[in-house]
Structure formats: C-alpha cells, structure tokens
Amino acid sequence: METLRYLKNVSTLRLDQETCIGCGMCSTVCPHGVFVVEEKSKARIVDLDGCMECGACAANCAVQAITVTPGVGCAAYIIQSWLKGKAAASCGC
Amino acid sequence: MERSKQPEKSCCAPARPARDVAVGPTGLRMLPIAQPPQDEPCCGLPPGPPSSPFERPGYRLCGFVDDFIETANGAVPLVKTTLDSADNRGTFRARFNIGRNNYRVAPGLYGVGRPDREAPVLVTANYKLSFDSLRQELAGIDAWILVLDTRGINVWCAAGKKTFSTDEVINRVQAVGLAQVVGHRRLILPQLAATGVAAHRVRKGCGFEVVWGPIRAGDIGRFLESGLRADTGMRRVTFSLAERLILIPVEVSLTLKPALWVLLVAFFLSGIGPEVFSLRAAWQKGLAVFAASLVGIVAGALVVPGLLPWLPGRSFYLKGILTGLAGGVWVATVYVARTGPYGAAALIFYTVAVSSYLAMNFTGATPYTSPSGVEKEMRRGIPLQAVAVVLAVVAWLGSAFSG
Numbered sequence: 001m002e003t004l005r006y007l008k009n010v011s012t013l014r015l016d017q018e019t020c021i022g023c024g025m026c027s028t029v030c031p032h033g034v035f036v037v038e039e040k041s042k043a044r045i046v047d048l049d050g051c052m053e054c055g056a057c058a059a060n061c062a063v064q065a066i067t068v069t070p071g072v073g074c075a076a077y078i079i080q081s082w083l084k085g086k087a088a089a090s091c092g093c
Numbered sequence: 094m095e096r097s098k099q100p101e102k103s104c105c106a107p108a109r110p111a112r113d114v115a116v117g118p119t120g121l122r123m124l125p126i127a128q129p130p131q132d133e134p135c136c137g138l139p140p141g142p143p144s145s146p147f148e149r150p151g152y153r154l155c156g157f158v159d160d161f162i163e164t165a166n167g168a169v170p171l172v173k174t175t176l177d178s179a180d181n182r183g184t185f186r187a188r189f190n191i192g193r194n195n196y197r198v199a200p201g202l203y204g205v206g207r208p209d210r211e212a213p214v215l216v217t218a219n220y221k222l223s224f225d226s227l228r229q230e231l232a233g234i235d236a237w238i239l240v241l242d243t244r245g246i247n248v249w250c251a252a253g254k255k256t257f258s259t260d261e262v263i264n265r266v267q268a269v270g271l272a273q274v275v276g277h278r279r280l281i282l283p284q285l286a287a288t289g290v291a292a293h294r295v296r297k298g299c300g301f302e303v304v305w306g307p308i309r310a311g312d313i314g315r316f317l318e319s320g321l322r323a324d325t326g327m328r329r330v331t332f333s334l335a336e337r338l339i340l341i342p343v344e345v346s347l348t349l350k351p352a353l354w355v356l357l358v359a360f361f362l363s364g365i366g367p368e369v370f371s372l373r374a375a376w377q378k379g380l381a382v383f384a385a386s387l388v389g390i391v392a393g394a395l396v397v398p399g400l401l402p403w404l405p406g407r408s409f410y411l412k413g414i415l416t417g418l419a420g421g422v423w424v425a426t427v428y429v430a431r432t433g434p435y436g437a438a439a440l441i442f443y444t445v446a447v448s449s450y451l452a453m454n455f456t457g458a459t460p461y462t463s464p465s466g467v468e469k470e471m472r473r474g475i476p477l478q479a480v481a482v483v484l485a486v487v488a489w490l491g492s493a494f495s496g
Contacts, residue, residue: 003402004332004401004459004461005407005461006407006462006463006466007407007408007460007463007466007469007470008407010465010469011465011466015429018267018479025292026413028305028328029284029287029305030328031285031308031328031329031330031460032223032282032330032461033325033328034331042102047266048360050310051461051463052461053251053458053463053464054249054252054253054288054464055288056252056284056287056288056385057287057289059287059289059290059291060290060291060292060293060301062293066189069287069464069465070253070464071253071464072457073456073457073459073462073463073464073466073467074252074454074456074457074458074462074464074465074467075453075454075456075457075467076457077457077466077473078464078468078471079471084398
C-alpha cells in the first residue's frame with residue numbers, strides 16, 4: 001500500500017516492548033507491514049501511519065504487548081455510532 | 094393437449110434436444126436416461142434427468158457439489174473448482190447489491206479433489222462470493238474446506254464484526270468432528286481473519302494449530318506448494334484499480350434510496366417562488382437538481398474510487414470536493430441560462446456536498462483507512478458538507494426570487 005497512504009499520526013496502536021517476547025505473530029498477521037521482528041529480537045513498529053487499526057496484531061499477541069482501539073474505518077458506521085450508539089451501529093459491508 | 098402436438102414422424106423423439114440439457118438449474122449430474130419406447134402415446138417434451146442418488150427429502154443439492162466422499166464422520170460434499178452460469182449470475186447480483194446480504198452457503202465441512210486424512214484444511218467464510226473465490230483456485234488440489242457460519246459475511250468484514258471468530262472456529266471444528274476426519278491438527282486460515290481469530294486461543298480451545306494463509310485466495314496454490322510459507326506479497330493487502338472499480342456498483346446502489354428522498358425535497362424546493370408554488374418550476378428546476386445529483390454521485394462514488402491514488406490529499410472528503418467542484422461547474426454551465434447565477438451557484442454547492450459525502454463514505458470500502466483517521470476527517474468534512482447544503486438551499490430559493 002505504498003501508493004495509497006491515509007492520515008498521519010492518528011493510529012491508536014501501541015507496542016509495549018518490555019512485554020514483547022518477539023514471537024513475530026504481529027508481523028505475520030498485519031496486512032500493512034507495520035511491524036518488523038528481527039531474529040532473536042523484539043517487535044518494532046516501523047510504519048505507524050500504515051496502521052488501519054484492524055486489531056489483528058493485538059488479538060494475536062499471546063502476551064498482550066499490543067494495544068489498539070480496533071474498529072471499522074467506515075464513515076457510515078461511525079455516523080450510526082454517533083446517532084445510535086456503538087452497540088446498535090452497523091454498516092453495509 | 095394442443096401444445097404437445099408435434100410432427101407425426103417424431104412424437105417423443107428428440108425433436109428439441111436442447112430442452113433436456115437446460116433442465117436442472119441445480120446442476121445435478123445428468124445421468125443417462127432410457128429413451129421412452131416409440132410406441133408410447135405422445136407425451137410432449139421428453140422427461141428430464143432422474144433424481145441424483147445424493148438427493149434427500151427436504152434438501153436441495155447445491156449446483157457446486159460434484160460428488161460426495163465417505164469419511165469417518167459420514168459423507169462430505171466435494172465441490173467443483175469451476176463456476177457455472179448460476180454461480181456467475183449470483184456473483185453479478187451480489188456485486189450489484191441484489192440479495193447480497195443473504196448470499197450464503199451452508200456452514201460445515203466440504204472437500205475438493207480427493208482429500209485424505211493428511212489433506213490440508215482451508216477455513217473460510219460462508220459468504221458465497223468468498224467460498225466461490227476460494228474453490229475456484231483449488232483445481233488440482235486435494236483439500237478440506239471448513240466453512241464457518243459468518244452470517245453470510247466475507248472474511249475480513251466478518252472478522253471485524255466477530256462472526257469469523259475464535260469461538261466460531263473452535264465450535265465448527267468440533268461440530269464437524271474434524272479431529273476424526275483428519276489425522277493432523279492444523280488449520281489454514283486466511284490472514285485477514287486474524288482480526289477476529291486469536292491463533293493461540295484456537296489451539297487451546299480445540300487442539301488445532303492455526304497457520305495463517307495468504308490474504309488472496311489466488312495465492313493459495315503457491316502457499317501450499319511452498320510448504321505453507323507465505324512471501325511478503327501474499328501478506329500485504331492491495332487496492333488496485335480493478336479491486337476499486339468492482340466495488341462501485343454496490344457504492345452507487347447504496348445511494349439510490351437516499352437520493353430518492355433528496356430529490357423529492359429538491360422538487361418541492363424548486364417549485365417555491367414568487368407565485369408561492371409553481372409545478373412548472375418544480376419540474377424544470379427539479380430536473381437540474383436531478384442532473385446535479387447524478388453528476389455528484391458519479392464524482393463521489395465513481396471518479397474518487399477510480400482515481401484514488403492520483404487525486405491530491407489523503408482525506409477522502411477533500412478528494413470528493415475536488416471531483417465535485419469539477420462536476421458542479423460543468424452542471425452549472427449547462428443550466429446557468431435557465432437557473433441564473435444564484436441557481437448555478439446552488440448547483441455547484443450541491444454537487445460538491447453530494448460528491449464529498451459519498452467520497453467520505455467510500456472509506457468503508459477501502460482496505461487501508463483507520464477508524465481514528467475516518468473519524469478525524471469526518472469531524473472536518475461533515476460541517477463543510479452541511480454548510481454547502483445550506484448555501485445550496487439558500488441560493489436555490491434565492492434564484493427563484495432574483496429572476
């Protein structure tokens with residue numbers, strides 16, 4: 001996704017390197033190459049602005065070193081969550 | 094019996110052989126049937142094929158099922174790796190948002206090729222489009238396909254909505270008795286399901302290890318050949334021109350219902366003038382709004398997705414303003430002679446608002462916009478769009494009195 005870039009400095013993704021065990025699962029599941037995990041080392045965030053907050057990394061981090069506010073990057077969904085609240089919101093996808 | 098009369102020489106004989114092939118939209122295998130003896134009374138069209146041995150009372154055999162294979166847990170349907178005309182019609186309908194929310198296959202275990210106890214297990218969603226795009230790539234491959242009940246939603250959206258979830262994987266593995274069907278303990282999941290599925294919890298829950306497969310079904314062959322290894326390309330989502338254009342019909346179809354309401358209001362506003370309400374003005378000026386609506390929809394829901402990488406800026410509402418401005422100016426020059434300068438200005442504001450709003454909505458269809466980013470641009474875009482609508486209404490009403 002080098003040609004298509006979205007807004008800068010908005011992602012809620014955080015990585016706690018103290019907790020990270022370097023298993024590499026985050027970099028496997030991330031569809032945007034946000035993480036790099038080198039051999040015998042811990043994960044690093046190399047492209048924070050590439051993050052779309054899908055939450056795959058956090059869900060698959062066995063030691064919960066990653067936090068992100070996951071959600072759907074969809075205007076229709078967000079409008080509904082403003083009007084009806086998060087629980088009742090849905091989108092057409 | 095008038096209808097069934099045929100030329101005497103070939104009563105019941107294959108007068109119209111094409112008809113009997115056309116029978117059977119369910120795609121049942123055509124087994125050879127005995128031709129009725131010639132001396133029987135004339136009976137119109139020849140009979141269709143007999144029932145398939147796999148049919149059961151109360152069930153309908155799916156057209157994509159080729160055969161069945163016996164397993165430790167009973168017969169499992171084997172699916173075709175090609176799409177027939179019924180599948181293609183279904184794909185077309187789904188792409189045009191006709192019955193898209195209920196286009197599903199039954200969850201459970203399927204097979205492809207001649208899978209044995211060591212064959213890989215590929216997990217997917219029960220949206221028929223997802224299922225079809227997977228089986229289409231499995232020609233020459235022996236595998237099991239575990240279809241989850243994602244409520245007819247595609248893999249990534251279902252993972253986001255948590256219908257493609259850790260619990261659903263565990264429950265489905267247990268429900269189909271997968272541990273009795275295969276000897277290994279490995280599931281291949283599409284990478285995009287990772288939003289809803291925690292691999293380490295699946296292992297704890299049902300003893301199966303999750304291997305993250307490629308994002309695109311088209312890479313599954315290479316992934317299996319290379320010993321379950323995905324290269325970087327298989328792990329990265331793309332959003333090519335073709336991938337963007339295929340989404341446009343659904344985007345446009347979603348605008349139709351709101352557009353109808355907007356046009357009703359627009360025809361009403363167009364009639365307001367010095368003579369209180371003029372039906373003639375409502376019709377004539379209303380048509381101009383109709384034209385501006387069409388242009389706004391094209392600018393926001395068609396041009397923005399198509400030209401996405403080349404339109405300046407990162408925010409979608411801004412891209413929509415740009416294309417809307419271009420379209421709006423064009424509509425205004427066409428109608429300025431009839432609507433006057435205020436009317437022309439109103440048409441521009443309106444087209445920009447429609448285009449910007451629809452462009453902003455396209456964020457939901459892209460694979461790279463974060464919710465934080467979308468919310469941020471909405472806080473800027475929606476007030477601008479609202480101001481444009483108010484200006485459009487004021488200028489439109491003003492145009493009726495300024496003439």
